[in-house]
Amino acid sequence: MADGLQAYCRECSAEYYRQRQEAKGRKVRERVSVPAGHKRCPQCCEVKPHSEWERNKSTSDGWASKCRVCRAQRDELIAAQGGVCCVCLSAPATDVDHCHKTGRVRGVLCFNCNSGLGLLRDDPEAMYRAADYLEGNAWKPTLVAPGVYQLPS
Numbered sequence: 199m200a201d202g203l204q205a206y207c208r209e210c211s212a213e214y215y216r217q218r219q220e221a222k223g224r225k226v227r228e229r230v231s232v233p234a235g236h237k238r239c240p241q242c243c244e245v246k247p248h249s250e251w252e253r254n255k256s257t258s259d260g261w262a263s264k265c266r267v268c269r270a271q272r273d274e275l276i277a278a279q280g281g282v283c284c285v286c287l288s289a290p291a292t293d294v295d296h297c298h299k300t301g302r303v304r305g306v307l308c309f310n311c312n313s314g315l316g317l318l319r320d321d322p323e324a325m326y327r328a329a330d331y332l333e334g335n336a337w338k339p340t341l342v343a344p345g346v347y348q349l350p351s
Contacts, residue, residue, distance in 0.1 A: 237261055241268035241294075275306045285311035 199205055206214065212229070219226045230245065232238050238245045241264045252262040252269065262269065276291045283289045289308035296303045298320055307315070318324045327337055339347035 237265075239265040239268055241265070241271075272306065275303070279305060283308035283311050285315075 204211060216226045230238055232245050236245050236247050237251055237259070244265070246265050248261065250265050250267070252266060253260060254262045257263065264272070272294050275294065279291060281291060283291045284295075284305045285307055289310065291306035291308060293307055293309055293312040294303055295305055295307045295312050295315065315325075318328065330337065337350055339349050342348045
């Protein structure tokens with residue numbers, strides 16, 4: 199608006215956003231109230247007191263992104279796989295990878311490999327096509343007549 203304020207209050211804007219996202223078929227996380235001196239861990243979904251968190255000056259609230267217990271579990275996974283990403287085998291493992299359908303943890307990957315899997319929507323067929331593409335075997339339809347394409351078998 200011209201005065202720099204929103205047209206709706208924060209709660210109404212949040213509800214409108216939720217409705218738009220659900221109409222698109224996207225899941226919107228339920229907002230959890232957190233008492234003062236506590237923080238919610240996105241990994242275990244528990245609200246814990248600040249005594250259960252490490253300090254981190256680079257974050258907006260001054261606390262780590264995950265609680266001590268979840269960070270320790272991640273560190274155990276990293277140590278179990280030698281500290282290296284399971285996919286590229288060269289970068290340090292930093293991000294816990296999980297199946298978006300089941301929630302099962304698969305391992306720890308580097309940021310790039312974890313992002314790549316997510317961008318390909320954890321679809322093995324898309325990953326096989328990407329590997330074929332990198333090897334020079336791109337899947338391309340062949341033009342056999344104007345407007346008529348033959349798909350590869």
